[in-house]
Amino acid sequence: MSTFQELGVPADLIQGLEALGIVKPTEVQEKAIPFLMENGGDLIAQAQTGTGKTAAFGLPLLTKVDPKSKEIQALVVAPTRELAKQVGKQLFRFTKFSAKIFVEVVCGGDKMDRQIAALQRPTHIVVATPGRLVELVNQKALSLAAVKHLVLDEADEMLSMGFKKELSQIIGWTRSRQSTWLFSATFPDAIQVLIKDCMSPSPHRLTIDRSHVVNRDIDHRFAVCARDEKAEFIAGFLKRRHEDRGLVFCRTKAGAITLGKQLAKEGIEVDVLQGDLTQPERDKVMRSFKKGRFRVLVATDVVARGIDVDGLAFVIHHQPPDQLEYYTHRSGRTARAGKKGISITLIEPRERPKIQRIGNELGVGFTEMR
Incomplete structure (x- = not known):
């Protein structure tokens, strides 16, 4: 069993994890973190909820953000507001002892004007549900032009909820990104099409063994x-x-x-x-x-x-x-x-x-x- 230190996670983030009582990496964290920290290229991971995937992508993501720049550098898209809020909360907690990285969660069901006002402040990472994100971009409330890393969390769920069109738009708006990290529990045909659309020809692939899930x-x-x-x-x-x-x-x-x-x-x-x-x-x-x-x-x-x-x-x-x-x-x-x-x-x-x-x-x- 490796430690977060061995996986390459910086000390200030490890301190944040320890404060949350997280000391042992899960399987998806052991497999994803070293690749995302060092290489950081396109990743496809088959992993269900409850496997620790938020930290698997969240910790590397936080190391790739430049706190001095005021632009939105990373985007996490999730199917439901509950999941989006959970991811936002985790990212915030991980950085308790780090240089201030500002995370903004935008999802349907919350007041639009309040979100637009919040986005006026410097924001480094946006966590969003697809529908609300598209609305905000169309209203010019935020720009995705400087996004370097796009994370699609529970991608199968987003497609089964009917967000195919929104995801295509988001992929189009983040054309200048360096990497796409996709997490999904299942891989129906629609996901294969999405992968072709948004990834390099041979992304890094991980499967978290079903019996461990x-x-x-x-x-x-x-x-x-x-x-x-x-x-x-x-x-x-x-x-x-x-x-x-x-x-x-x-x-x-x-x-x-x-x-x-x-x-x-x-x-x-x-x-x-x-x-x-x-x-x-x-x-x-x-x-x-x-x-x-x-x-x-x-x-x-x-x-x-x-x-x-x-x-x-x-x-x-x-x-x-x-x-x-x-x-x-x-x-x-x-x-x-x-x-x-x-x-x-x-x-x-x-x-x-x-x-x-x-x-x-x-x-x-x-x-x-x-």
């Missing part, structure tokens, strides 16, 4: 129950786990709302996060959950990606997720920072093959709960 501290279980028995099963499990906090994922908004009501009726402190909520409403729910004001958060996949809460003991999947990546994203919300956690998937009798497939493809063993 699923956290070893998670205990994976499943329970077979009829659809109308699921709420009762979940309520029973929550009552047995007394104070433990966690997440329940539902596939639909209606399902999430109904389950929230059923659990509240059983006396469980619960709230629901789903796509019909306005952005301020979502933020309010997340703030309350982070502060521990309620025990269980019921959420849909759409809003799940940016959930970053420590100390969650369990994740329950009301149905098995449609995509493997969703399973990794969902279950990765528990067992963070070396703690143990449990992930329970509820299946109907005919869905046994589905759970076997998830287990085989991700290399995890599921235990059945009686």
